[in-house]
Amino acid sequence: SAVISQKPSRDICQRGTSLTIQCQVDSQVTMMFWYRQQPGQSLTLIATANQGSEATYESGFVIDKFPISRPNLTFSTLTVSNMSPEDSSIYLCSVEGGTVGYEQYFGPGTRLTVT
Amino acid sequence: AQSVTQLDSQVPVFEEAPVELRCNYSSSVSVYLFWYVQYPNQGLQLLLKYLSGSTLVESINGFEAEFNKSQTSFHLRKPSVHISDTAEYFCAVNRGTYKYIFGTGTRLKVLA
Numbered sequence: 408s409a410v411i412s413q414k415p416s417r418d419i420c421q422r423g424t425s426l427t428i429q430c431q432v433d434s435q436v437t438m439m440f441w442y443r444q445q446p447g448q449s450l451t452l453i454a455t456a457n458q459g460s461e462a463t464y465e466s467g468f469v470i471d472k473f474p475i476s477r478p479n480l481t482f483s484t485l486t487v488s489n490m491s492p493e494d495s496s497i498y499l500c501s502v503e504g505g506t507v508g509y510e511q512y513f514g515p516g517t518r519l520t521v522t
Numbered sequence: 523a524q525s526v527t528q529l530d531s532q533v534p535v536f537e538e539a540p541v542e543l544r545c546n547y548s549s550s551v552s553v554y555l556f557w558y559v560q561y562p563n564q565g566l567q568l569l570l571k572y573l574s575g576s577t578l579v580e581s582i583n584g585f586e587a588e589f590n591k592s593q594t595s596f597h598l599r600k601p602s603v604h605i606s607d608t609a610e611y612f613c614a615v616n617r618g619t620y621k622y623i624f625g626t627g628t629r630l631k632v633l634a
Contacts, residue, residue: 448626449612450622455620507573508554510556510571513558515565516565
């Protein structure tokens with residue numbers, strides 16, 4: 408299984424500012440994923456990030472609000488732009504875990520509070 | 523459209539008692555089924571999965587889940603819980619891709 412780290416682990420930000428979250432994995436992977444986990448709600452996929460191509464966003468998420476970079480096979484960043492209190496969530500990075508069952512390995516998450 | 527329902531948002535249970543966390547899904551096609559566990563301040567970890575074959579699947583720490591196609595359920599059970607099982611448990615499905623549908627989670631609180 409892959410070991411995934413995220414930075415920062417938590418942050419408190421002012422509305423209108425932006426935060427970039429980093430995700431580092433200890434092995435090369437083609438597919439990385441970004442999720443949002445809002446309080447009391449299920450995990451929601453924001454986008455899929457493949458190295459060498461533009462990220463693919465899910466319905467309800469746009470690149471201007473959540474720009475993603477994927478410069479190599481072990482690293483990705485997610486930026487939450489022009490934040491509002493509604494963006495307060497846990498943001499999780501995950502990576503592919505093999506094609507049998509399509510399981511994923513998750514990072515520890517970044518807890519974001521917007522004031 | 524697919525959906526996953528975890529009816530119980532919180533389940534308190536005394537140590538060494540049995541527990542069942544319920545999960546129902548809706549899908550018109552075959553799916554893969556998963557339970558993930560999230561310990562405090564940690565990421566999600568795969569607990570167990572059903573892909574095909576035997577409908578009863580087990581984890582290494584004593585949890586088991588049974589796939590029931592007629593009831594479209596994948597309930598998670600453990601005959602005797604420990605304090606260390608305190609965590610949030612997520613049921614999830616996928617249709618043979620990396621696109622998951624997650625339930626809203628069940629917070630298991632094991633009491634001494």
